[in-house]
Amino acid sequence: MDHFEVRDGRMFVEDVCLDEIADAVGTPVYVYSTATLERHAAVFRQAVAGLGRGDPLVAFAVKANPNGAVLATLGRAGLGADVVSGGEVARARAAGIAADRILFSGVGKTAAEMRDGLEAGILQFNLESQEEARLLSEVAVAAGRTADIAFRINPDVDAGTHAKISTGRADNKFGIPAADARAAYATAASLPGLRVTGVTVHIGSQLFDLAPLAAAFGRLGTLIGQLRADGHHIELADLGGGLGVPYDPALPPPPTPADYGAMVAQATAGWDLRLAFEPGRLIVGNAGVLLASVVRVKPGAEHPWVIVDAGMNDLIRPSLYDAWHDIRAVRPTGARWMANVVGPVCESGDTFATAREMDQVGEGDRVAFMTAGAYAATMASTYNSRPLTPEVLVSGSRWAVVRERQSLREMIAAERRPDWLTA
Numbered sequence: 001m002d003h004f005e006v007r008d009g010r011m012f013v014e015d016v017c018l019d020e021i022a023d024a025v026g027t028p029v030y031v032y033s034t035a036t037l038e039r040h041a042a043v044f045r046q047a048v049a050g051l052g053r054g055d056p057l058v059a060f061a062v063k064a065n066p067n068g069a070v071l072a073t074l075g076r077a078g079l080g081a082d083v084v085s086g087g088e089v090a091r092a093r094a095a096g097i098a099a100d101r102i103l104f105s106g107v108g109k110t111a112a113e114m115r116d117g118l119e120a121g122i123l124q125f126n127l128e129s130q131e132e133a134r135l136l137s138e139v140a141v142a143a144g145r146t147a148d149i150a151f152r153i154n155p156d157v158d159a160g161t162h163a164k165i166s167t168g169r170a171d172n173k174f175g176i177p178a179a180d181a182r183a184a185y186a187t188a189a190s191l192p193g194l195r196v197t198g199v200t201v202h203i204g205s206q207l208f209d210l211a212p213l214a215a216a217f218g219r220l221g222t223l224i225g226q227l228r229a230d231g232h233h234i235e236l237a238d239l240g241g242g243l244g245v246p247y248d249p250a251l252p253p254p255p256t257p258a259d260y261g262a263m264v265a266q267a268t269a270g271w272d273l274r275l276a277f278e279p280g281r282l283i284v285g286n287a288g289v290l291l292a293s294v295v296r297v298k299p300g301a302e303h304p305w306v307i308v309d310a311g312m313n314d315l316i317r318p319s320l321y322d323a324w325h326d327i328r329a330v331r332p333t334g335a336r337w338m339a340n341v342v343g344p345v346c347e348s349g350d351t352f353a354t355a356r357e358m359d360q361v362g363e364g365d366r367v368a369f370m371t372a373g374a375y376a377a378t379m380a381s382t383y384n385s386r387p388l389t390p391e392v393l394v395s396g397s398r399w400a401v402v403r404e405r406q407s408l409r410e411m412i413a414a415e416r417r418p419d420w421l422t423a
């Protein structure tokens with residue numbers, strides 16, 4: 001997290017002190033760094049530059065961080081978008097990402113979402129079943145359009161990641177088995193309104209081992225040869241995302257984008273088609289922090305409870321995946337202690353860290369949850385009637401609120417009382 005550092009005893013994001021943002025906006029608040037976003041986009045593009053035919057498409061997985069200002073920053077940095085819903089199509093387009101740089105993934109696209117994609121004129125629909133191909137065909141014919149399609153192949157490889165974010169094993173819901181692929185492509189090629197253009201695979205997220213990715217790409221390579229022999233024009237291979245980021249500095253680091261690029265070069269040699277990638281976490285994970293305040297510290301059986309004003313509703317990764325986020329004081333004194341860090345939500349699962357060696361903090365101090373740019377604000381909820389947390393984007397010495405704190409009034413005003421309760 002190179003643009004997040006302590007200077008003169010206080011943590012800065014680029015040239016803005018986190019205290020300045022907390023004083024103005026309050027806590028909890030997500031804070032993102034433009035410089036880190038731009039650096040990650042450039043590093044990934046560089047790692048895959050020259051691979052495949054033409055210019056590779058690096059389509060940011062919008063689900064990782066759909067904030068419009070973040071998307072606009074990444075769009076300007078040359079990234080396209082990988083979307084999984086009509087909402088994400090709309091956000092990507094609103095952020096200025098050209099339709100021909102948008103890939104539409106997802107196992108449960110509805111007819112309405114397919115229409116959204118067709119009307120926008122997106123580059124390719126990544127389909128996950130023959131049933132989906134039939135529906136898209138009907139929708140495309142009715143709309144008078146042609147949909148360019150790929151099937152997502154489930155290569156049945158174990159990506160070695162958390163079970164809840166593995167997507168490429170036979171027992172995961174995603175894609176079609178490689179053995180069924182030729183039949184699926186034959187069906188799609190026979191359907192009106194569809195044009196077969198590609199193949200795609202994505203085996204999971206937060207991957208630390210390149211071998212399962214190489215195995216999956218190997219299977220895709222074999223399939224490309226078979227599909228071409230069957231007469232299909234396969235022009236685009238979308239290799240998904242998944243490369244992990246370092247959350248815990250004490251653990252060995254994940255492979256670098258350059259290592260990944262070298263593996264891809266080897267795995268795709270001779271494919272003679274355009275490549276696409278869908279990195280999410282790698283682009284935004286280390287570009288954000290969740291800034292929170294310590295509400296109080298109370299004694300615990302073994303370690304003190306540090307109760308902060310951010311909860312599992314703001315950052316669910318620790319309770320959902322036992323994920324580890326570094327927690328640092330915004331004004332570290334050098335003193336360290338062992339503590340449990342928890343939120344205010346009425347669940348014991350609202351725990352960010354147990355018996356964690358960390359900066360010693362007290363009531364009123366501010367802490368930063370590091371590596372909170374991906375799958376963080378976007379997975380927030382209003383559980384315990386806690387309004388959605390605001391988001392701030394920093395660029396050099398400038399910063400701006402890029403999502404307002406949801407007001408309580410707004411949250412409550414969205415509800416309706418049926419007439420039998422108002423009579």
Ligand SMILES: Cc1ncc(COP(=O)(O)O)c(C=O)c1O
Nearest residue numbers: 061105205241242278279280281
């Ligand atoms: C189809 C698809 N593409 C891309 C991604 C992005 O993955 P990551 O954020 O791990 O790069 C995901 C999420 O796992 C996904 O499901």
Ligand SMILES: N[C@@H](CCCC[NH3+])C(=O)O
Nearest residue numbers: 063165205206317374375
């Ligand atoms: N939400 C997950 C990643 C899911 C990837 C989406 N397919 C996480 O925080 O790690």
